[in-house]
Amino acid sequence: MGNEDRQIFLRKIPGVDRLLGSEEIQGLARTHPRALILKAIHQVLEDLRARILEGGIEDPKDLDIAAVLTKVRERVEDLARPSLRPVINATGVVAHTNLGRSILAERVIDRFRSLAGGYSNLEYDLKEGRRGSRYVHVEGILRELTSAEAAMVVNNNAAAVLIALETLAKGREVIVSRGQLVEIGGSFRIPDVMRKSGATMIEVGTTNKTHLKDYEEAIRPETALLLKVHTSNFQVIGFTKEVPLAELAELGRRYGLPVMEDLGSGCFVDLDAFGLSREPTVQEVLAQGADLVTFSGDKLLGGPQAGIILGRRDLVEAIRGNQLNRALRIDKLTLLALEETLRLYRDPKEAIQEIPTLRMILQPLEELRRKARSLMDMIGLGEGAALGVSLCDGSSKVGGGALPLLELPTCLVCLDPGKMTAQSLEKALRASDPPVIARVEHERVMLDVRTIQTGEMTIVAQTIHRIARGMR
Template sequence: MPNQSQASATDHQPSTQPNFRLPQVELLLQQAFLAPYIDSLSRPLVTQVVRETLSELRQSEGFRTTGIDQTCLEAQIIARCQRLVRQRQTRLINATGTLVHTNLGRSPLNAELWDEVRELNTGYNNLELDLATGKRGGRKGLISPLLTSLTQAEDSLVVNNNAASLFLLLQEMAKGREVIVSRGEQIQIGGGFRIPDILALSGATLVEVGTTNITTAKDYLDAITEQTALVLMVHRSNFAIRGFTESPDIGEVARALPDHIVLAVDQGSGLTTETFAPDETSVRQYLKAGADLVCYSGDKLLGGPQCGIIGGRADLIKRLEKHPMMRTFRPSRIVYALLERLLIHKLNKSPAGDGIAQRTLSNPAAMQGRAERLMAALPDCFVQVPAQLVVGGGTLPDEFYPAPALACLDSRPAQQLLDALRELPVPVIATVRQQQVLLNMASLLEDDMDVLISQLKTLLKPEKDIEKTIEIPQAGHPLSISREAL
């Protein structure tokens, strides 16, 4: 983020005399204090900010009666630019304890994967070229055989996200016909995504069976009519039902359904070979039990880029690939490249094939190590407290795992400190429990630790012996941030 205090104070000394004549837009754009913002926001956007600021000033009663000095004018422009800078995609530090955080970009990609596909995506590649024949080829490359090895699906396809997977499936398999869904699985996830709404938009007719807490195989079979195209089972991605409940064995339903009715599962979480969720049904288990198609996310438990995957019967996948909507939903070459490399590493049992949840939960000592490092770097600033981590992102809604957290020993009110952490050059997103700000060690990344410690030394221990600037890399360049700007 541009350093407003250094830019304005060092590069020129603005006049403090009130002025009833505002400077020209172009003259302001040439001033040194705006150079960092032009760099980070673009000249047209900064020009718009300057024009809007001058226009509002001209119409204000305060300007007409007392004028404005250059320092105040610059401050107003800088404040507007700062608000825009905060809207940019920016790196931040996740100290919430939620590993797959929807608001924070979901799963962080393994840096090794990113490095491996760099040249593939900064030059040309064979995305739709068959190198053996020199003619146009398909987009999937090795994706399908890799997913077959991982999940035992006959064939698979990839789309933008799992919502697109489900919509495409319903459009092709059930438009104008009936889809049977348990009442206990008509879920809503973040952003207002509701299963009944998606069915309606796809042109399918929802047939409800069972009750909120109990649905049996007989409920599905009794609801079948000549118009039935599909039975859909949906993962309860963000809630759990306990107590007097019953759900049918998918194998029982699969064996009893007539051959012409498709059995589809919205598995959601993308569990494949991960070892930390023994009670969660994997994609392979659903297919082995008799599901014809299974939809799941590529960026949750699987650990890849954001995408949706449909795996299952080869004849049904071919139908989906030929649907006109497939072109709308197909992902970019970046997604294909990252997913392909992830799957290769996963099948080779390489650490680069593990998602953030598997990496974190398989190494609890690393969480404790981060806690000890922070406490050693900032003595008397924290006390360690027991906490929990969740996988998040619409997965494993009833699973909580132990994780260490550090409670901040700071005299400021919790909300004030929470806001201050979020306003750091590299924002830190924390939580509050019993009026104490907690930094959960589970979701911190090793690459975050140096920056986090430097920032917290300034925020939590502003003694005179602490250096007045910290170096925060942004957009490929080190940037000096003064304490006054924090």
């Protein structure tokens, strides 16, 4: 395309006033703010000018007012759509870090309207009629469930570790096994968190083996704390050795040093009783002598994002008095969600049934197979369809950095993309409304029904139908 042709095409672009005066834009104006519509128009026109100058438009029909209005309408809808949106998790990763981790229980959601839409006693003591503490709303139930002397909550587990180390070991030394220097999601590393706290990390042992004498030989007057980090997001297997918490706690008592364990994914239910991988519970860690325990509220616990700190009263009270606590505290909605989730744990059977994270992890394979067959029947694509649908066995993951080696047997609905590529089909599912997030394996798109909620089954089936019709 020559320069003269470009100029002709540029002059064919409809003007802003002409677009604003059209019936279609007038209709959009009844449901969308004028400023949003103007923004969409300017963006579409700028895109058209750029494409013309790059030689990307060769058909003048692309510049007709009807074609441009279609682009404006699509852009308005795109701009009006919230950035944070619901998605359907068909990946089989239960506590999916990128998809919001744990789903809250229905009982938690039911309480949001009354507390989110009105005032509450967040920091008001109703009995005394004066200012109170926000932490009382969860401290009692945490102590009840774990037998800890004291409890407090901050906004995530990294913050819990940071404020604990800053309070107890700033300017002093913390002894930790070299094999426990983990990196969690987003490239946050235990050594970096420790450095920010002002504590000096003293590494002992080797990557695969650490002995009790390694800790003891490193203790000196500058030592403030013995730290154990549960490697919940990886495992070292083979020729290995780590010091049991009970032995480390005894060493700490002998030298008058507190022992802290960062559990990462705190769990209140014994998963071993259900035939799953061994994962220490919070109750066990406290019973084994840990003076302080930190863990997340939104992984195996199945609640909202939070960092929970349990342990000796004097240590927790010192942490609570740290001025950094003001910057790390959680809001009323997180407290609401955490309290209601914790209340479910008063009856472990009820917790397993009502907390979605636990329910999905413990879902029996036969139940998953029935669910997968039901979804395939709902999709209902017969012979000659553009997509092929079948069932196959596979495995799910717990996710959230928990139980990394655990493979949960599952049943998958497998989509053969036909003339499409598997990547194109996955992208089409992801571009639907709501987006369906699946995984690609062996040139097929896999839908793991473990993480597809019952109320989402029809939506997934309809989405696949639309894509198949479009392929025809």
